[in-house]
Amino acid sequence: MNTENPNIVLKTEDLSIGYHIKKKLNVVAADINLKLYEGELVGLVGANGIGKSTLLRTLSRVQPALHGSVYLSDKKLNTYKPVELAAQLSIVLTEQIASKNITVQELVALGRQPYTNWVGKMAEEDVEKVRKAIEVTHIEGLISRRCFELSDGQLQKVLIARAIAQDTPFIMLDEPTTHLDVYHKAYILKLLKRLAFETKKTILFSTHEIDFAIQLCDKMIVMNEDGFEFGRPKELVQCRAFSSLFPEDLILFDSKSGRYKVRN
Numbered sequence: 212m213n214t215e216n217p218n219i220v221l222k223t224e225d226l227s228i229g230y231h232i233k234k235k236l237n238v239v240a241a242d243i244n245l246k247l248y249e250g251e252l253v254g255l256v257g258a259n260g261i262g263k264s265t266l267l268r269t270l271s272r273v274q275p276a277l278h279g280s281v282y283l284s285d286k287k288l289n290t291y292k293p294v295e296l297a298a299q300l301s302i303v304l305t306e307q308i309a310s311k312n313i314t315v316q317e318l319v320a321l322g323r324q325p326y327t328n329w330v331g332k333m334a335e336e337d338v339e340k341v342r343k344a345i346e347v348t349h350i351e352g353l354i355s356r357r358c359f360e361l362s363d364g365q366l367q368k369v370l371i372a373r374a375i376a377q378d379t380p381f382i383m384l385d386e387p388t389t390h391l392d393v394y395h396k397a398y399i400l401k402l403l404k405r406l407a408f409e410t411k412k413t414i415l416f417s418t419h420e421i422d423f424a425i426q427l428c429d430k431m432i433v434m435n436e437d438g439f440e441f442g443r444p445k446e447l448v449q450c451r452a453f454s455s456l457f458p459e460d461l462i463l464f465d466s467k468s469g470r471y472k473v474r475n
């Protein structure tokens with residue numbers, strides 16, 4: 212991470228997230244005040260149903276905030292035109308791909324859509340960005356395959372390549388390592404870490420891989436019943452943020468190893 216006056220890429224002010232169900236308000240989390248800086252890898256963790264996807268959806272304008280503001284690169288999120296937003300923010304959701312009948316090369320090239328003309332013609336710069344994205348994710352061997360032929364892990368890498376091709380300062384991923392084996396979980400998270408460091412992109416991802424996130428992230432957001440905690444993993448371990456995440460009847464967080472252990 213660049214520590215010399217890094218720029219704030221995303222900021223929230225008194226943000227509340229949740230849903231209007233019939234005439235009732237379901238507030239999932241409130242008073243969220245965050246500042247994410249350039250070049251940071253930030254992991255978002257918390258128990259099932261606590262609100263991780265709701266937060267990511269609100270930060271990416273997929274759903275409106277209940278209260279408060281989100282600023283992306285100093286501008287209010289709700290004032291961006293769709294094409295401007297696509298140049299600032301890319302989102303990786305495995306379930307989101309509409310057609311798996313296209314080739315890997317075509318899917319990665321879709322990342323350039325915000326920049327191409329109305330017939331989708333790619334300039335030399337677009338072709339180069341797609342080539343580079345394929346190279347850094349090591350998917351050269353897959354480019355002619357159709358997306359339905361890919362394993363979950365391969366598809367995950369391809370979707371990350373599309374986000375890299377989109378070349379936005381901010382990338383958000385919802386559970387990018389679900390379905391992956393332990394080796395490929397580490398592979399994807401190390402890829403995100405390298406990407407944040409080398410390209411100074413800010414990367415926010417939700418995960419249930421708390422151990423890996425503690426080892427790799429610059430900062431983490433820990434959502435729990437009482438609100439959320441935000442900081443460097445070491446500080447969060449020290450203030451016992453991970454110990455209060457789950458009931459302690461079955462598992463205990465061991466702050467020395469940074470892992471959960473099953474109670475005997």
Ligand SMILES: Nc1ncnc2c1ncn2[C@@H]1O[C@H](COP(=O)(O)OP(=O)(O)OP(=O)(O)O)[C@@H](O)[C@H]1O
Pocket residue numbers: 230232237239257258259260261262263264265266
């Ligand atoms: N479309 C929706 N309408 C109403 N309530 C919803 C909707 N989607 C989610 N919720 C509720 O909001 C809360 C947070 O859900 P969310 O999906 O954000 O949790 P999560 O932390 O991502 O969970 P998981 O780890 O299981 O994916 C839950 O209580 C859920 O039931």
